[in-house]
Amino acid sequence: MADYKPNHLNEKLKEREQEELKNKDLNSSENKPLALDDSQRVKVLSPARLVTKRFLKNKLAITGLAILIVMFTMCFLGAALYPYGQTDKFYKIAPLELDYAVCGELSSYTKYFVNEADMNDPVLDDLKLKFDSYIIQMESSNETELSVLQGDIEFIIEKVVDRVYVGYIAAQMEDFGTFDPILGEITAGETVEGLAEVLSSAVKEKKESVEFDGDIYFIKQVSKTKVSLSRLTAIDGEKKTIIATKLVFDAVNHKEQIDNKFKIAVLQNIADQTKPFTYGDKSYSFDQEDSDNLIIKDESGDPYVYISRYSTRHASGEDSLDLTFKMKAASIVDQLEAENAATYSFEYEVPQINPDTEQYDLDENGNIILTKETVNVVRKETAGERSFYFKYNMNRKLITIYEKPSAAHILGTDGDGYDVFARILFGGRVSLLVGFVVVILETILGVIMGGIAGFFGGWVDTLIMRLVDIFYCIPTMPIMIILASVFDAYKVDPYQRLFWMMVLLGVLGWSGIARLVRGQILSLREQEFMIAAEATGLRTSKRIFKHLVPNVMPQLIVSMTMGLGGVILTESSLSFLGLGVKHPLATWGNMINSVSTIEAMKSYTYIWVPVGILICLTVIAFNFVGDGLRDAFDPKMKR
């Protein structure tokens, strides 16, 4: 027994074969008759070689293996070598028509207090708030002056010129006293000569007010013998005044701020444009350019401020445009308003934004470089307000979404500007990784549980098998969906989700393997080699894991290979439903999900079809290999 070797015959045959090969050259011409045990007739292979040989004969299995090798190289090596990552966004610089400037009349009047001290006067503040509505009232009735009595105060609002209004406190009402119409007596704090006669006639004529000596007296009948009087006294001297305007002041040097006091001075003198006025210690004069645009020149006759009815601002809201553009814009808007046209386009020198720095291009002197572009004007009306937008093509950095396949991007880019091929490679990595981790987890759990159940039998077996039954009847997909929606609600990190998904799939999936292992072990347990192992006094764990489990390996390997495909399918289905691996991590499932709307499905077949085919190919390959392995391990199937 000492020199017993299991493949004794095989070794002998091999030796003989070697010898014959050596002697072949010597007597190759001889044609010896074949003996029964001749190595040319009988070839004994080791079990592994036998399985390999059978496996290699299976064309489908080889195809599957080839696909898997390609897939693995692609996903693991290819992903490392491919220049782009899964979350590399791609940009392109392309012209995009953007708003440059907005031009239009102001929607509300700008109000200035003539005296700064009036700023805190509550009465005047009240007027300021209501100014716009008074102006609207005047405009609608075409009045040039409006007197409003509000409480005890009379306001007067006057139109100076178009778009300039002045409002001030004109008079104040006070209680004057009482008057007895029968006796003709006035009871008041002061005596006004001749008022009594005027009042008597007014009461007889049932007038509500009467004017006397520049004041207005209001009459209110209390009883037959008593009339209460109140007097509206005009305010003398400097009145508290607000000037409101819709005119826009633009300094010739557009960086210069125009002082509010200067504006007030201009507006106060705007009624008479022939007269020069002084502000500070300088004098200025008006000059009419056309019907709407005024120019204010300083002493030397140079234009200092342009006044226009249009406000032209940069699209960002800043007042940073230079005057030439503003005047050009105002003239265009005038023309459009006159023609009642909505669009216009013209050539103009405009600045370009550098797409990388997002700043204007500057030349060496620090001036903005201007290029000639076609500027389009578009009218937009919102809530009764009319503004004109000036737009032209600006070069901007854009995310390249849904780009068709090209040399730079083999399969184009997706809706986030990611390279589709890079995402396929990385997605495959995740899918394969999930597959392997889950199957290995399942197998470890299954082998331990099944091994224990099969080996010990009895109540341990019953207990474990009932546990298997319980896990078998828990539906995997619904459980995964519920947990995924909980993860969604808590916005769990994508990597953590991935981890939990693998753990859960493993825990929910071990029952099949446990059943298989137990069944195998039950039959193997009764075989002679196990009795021998027991007789040699081996430890239980060694007997299970060294002697029994290796014998279960063939079935285990087959079921693992097939299981891999299944897990990849489950993972991709979950990801497709948006419940598995989440953005920005790529998997094949969520790549298809990202283009699952009808429109995207139709237009972007080059994104989802290759991905779907890859899922399918990988799963098929695993199944082919599993099938091939099963056939190879199980020669019974051969006819």
Add this chain to the structure above:
Amino acid sequence: MFKFIVKRLLLSVVIFFFAMFLIYTLIYCLPTSYVESTARELASASSKMGGKTYHEWLEQLNEEYGMNKGLVGGYFSWLGNAVQGKFGDSWKWNMPCTEKFSKVIWNSFFLGLVAFIIETLIAIPLGVLAARKQYSITDYTVTCVSLIGISLPTFFVATILKLVFAVRLQWFDISGMHSRDYIAENATAWTSFLDVAKHFVLPALTLIFVGIGGLMRYTRTNMLEVLNADYIRTARAKGLPESKVIGYHAFRNTLIPIVTILGGSLPGLFSGALITETLFALDGIGYASYYSMTGGDIPFTMFYLSLMSILTLLGNLISDILYAVVDPRVRVN
């Protein structure tokens, strides 16, 4: 035989008890804030339609599901209600779970049934054919097709079918149960049936495509096993014509495991097709439960999970019993 069935039935009840306990534990362990926020959303959504308030929903959940009685006590109180058919009101569908179930189940059932029948009619003959001519071109084709069927993800098949038949050819609608111009008042029973049937074509095709591979492979493997058996050699040896050997001796024996597995999958017709129904927006049990589960509708989810467990157990039971009935060699004890 009767004793065997009773024994298996009792075992199934025990398994169901523990399986549902596991599921209940899982639902019980859902973070409270998740349950509460779902209930709150639900209350705000349903308040417009005169639904229940947030507190009413939570109270009802606590009452029906014993969420306030601790894990074990709660489980027993839920089980007590469930056994009487009281699964509570679905949050998502705003009606009792059982009512929603009875409304949608037949859609699922008929979809599953049609797919099941067609699958069986195609798969079994092809499987037998492949086994008869092992390693021939027919065999490779059948094996390839069945493997492709198994390997295709449902959603991919559905998307491809939609693209080809609904978007490009425009023979069918992309999803839904009725056409856009369908008016319930004008429809007779027959036109209504036709309309629904038309919308079942693509989902049924998807199910057939995905399901046919497994059955085909199973048939082939079993037929191969039978063809290797001694009694087939005997039949051939005694000079029976090949058609009789295959059609009579081999096929009938192949049928044993197939009938078992087909019988076992019958209860599955009631569990609906989760992904297919969702993708085609067919108002079946799978679709209803998908939206319940993603929407945190705990009552309907529990109902669906219990249903699934029962159906799985029933399937196992049926296939075990059928195995014992169909194959006289199996001794029942």
